[in-house]
Amino acid sequence: MTAPGTAPDNEIPARTPRLSRRLRHWLAGAGVTALAAVLGITLAVRGGATPACAAPPTGSTVHKGKASFYDAGRSGGNCSFPGPPADRLYVALGASQYAGSAACGSYLEVTGPKGKVRVMVMDQCGGCGPSKIDLSTEAFTRIADRSQGIAPVTYRAVVNPPLDGGLTFRMKGGASKYWFAVQVGNHGNPLRSVEAKGPGGGFRKAARQSDNHWTVDGGLGPGPFTIRVTDVYGRQATATGIRMVTKQLQRSTAILASASPTPSSAPSAPPSPTVAPSPTATESVTPTATIEALAGAAPLDRPRC
Known part of the structure; x- marks a missing residue:
């Protein structure tokens, strides 16, 4: 006999598997979601995700x-x-x-x-x-x-460190007339922006990548290129004649420069007698270059946290 309101004994085994299957499906879904969240966190950590308040050391802050x-x-x-x-x-x-x-x-x-x-x-x-x-x-x-x-x-x-020579440029492996990717070196201060143009075109702003290359999707043609570089203190230089030659260091005479300091400019560090060597490469070519100056450009604002 089965008490009123109680399922017969022979129905319990039949219902239990159905409930278990639903429970298993739910747990499996929840488990996948949790696993995805954990993997997402792990990938973010391993990928070195940039914090929202990230900024390089600048100015005189100790x-x-x-x-x-x-x-x-x-x-x-x-x-x-x-x-x-x-x-x-x-x-x-x-x-x-x-x-x-x-x-x-x-x-x-x-x-x-x-x-x-x-x-x-x-x-x-x-x-x-x-x-x-x-x-x-x-x-x-x-x-x-x-x-x-x-x-x-x-x-x-170290603000405006003395350097050996002008800016250097190195096209990333895989760069082409359809995908512009360049690394700028020997600049001393952190960079604010890089702009580039090919023959007959206007300057296009390059996007900074986490591997220290600056890219322009869609490319800028076969070159040669004119590249304008600006650091976080507003110092600027423009190099011309940069070629689409990958994995080679191209040296220029372009030196980041600015006009006389103004109250809004970042303080300069005293000159050091030691010249910092720039990264070396097995091959190099020498493009021509021009230099531009920006007066009173304000340093890059640090993000507010």
């Missing part, structure tokens, strides 16, 4: 933090340089200061327990927070004992 060290070998790091600077004094920054490659090619002065060193930003440090930097082994030993492993440091941007 940052306080810690430094570790590493060896990039022959790699040019996330900045995709042909290799490390000849003196091997370089640094990797966390995502918030690497800022999607905006810091690439700029310089920092790092002060530690033993002294100071000037380093070029070449890489992104995946495990570094906003106050942590990763120096090359050679740079770290200038400011601390290697046995420390991690050392307290302060660091700031």
Whole structure:
């Protein structure tokens, strides 16, 4: 006998599998959603997503933090340089200061327990927070004992560092008349914008990529190209005669310059007797170049967080 309102015993097994199947389907769906969310987070972390408030170190702001060290070998790091600077004094920054490659090619002065060193930003440090930097082994030993492993440091941007020669340009492998992709080097300060044009066309703004290349979808034709570069302090230079030759370093005489400083301009750092070497390449060509100046251009505004 079955009590009123109670399902017969022989119906329970029949209903239970149907409920279990529905439950399994629901759990499977929820599991896929949860898995997708986890994978999304993982991919975002591994992909080094740029934080919303990301910006490279600029101006006279002094940052306080810690430094570790590493060896990039022959790699040019996330900045995709042909290799490390000849003196091997370089640094990797966390995502918030690497800022999607905006810091690439700029310089920092790092002060530690033993002294100071000037380093070029070449890489992104995946495990570094906003106050942590990763120096090359050679740079770290200038400011601390290697046995420390991690050392307290302060660091700031080197504004308008003295450089050896003018801007350099390197077309990315795969670039063509249908897809313009160039890397700008030997600029010293973080760059604000890159614009380019082919023969007979007007300037088009290039988009900054996280691997430190500037691209124009649809291309600009076969070249040669005129490329206008502006840094975060409003200094500007225009190089002409840049050719569509991939993976070769093209040197120019174009030097980022500005008119006399005004109150709205960023302060300049005092000259240093040391000339920072630029990344090297096995081949180079020399285009012609012109120089332009912008008076009183304001530094790039840092994003508000």
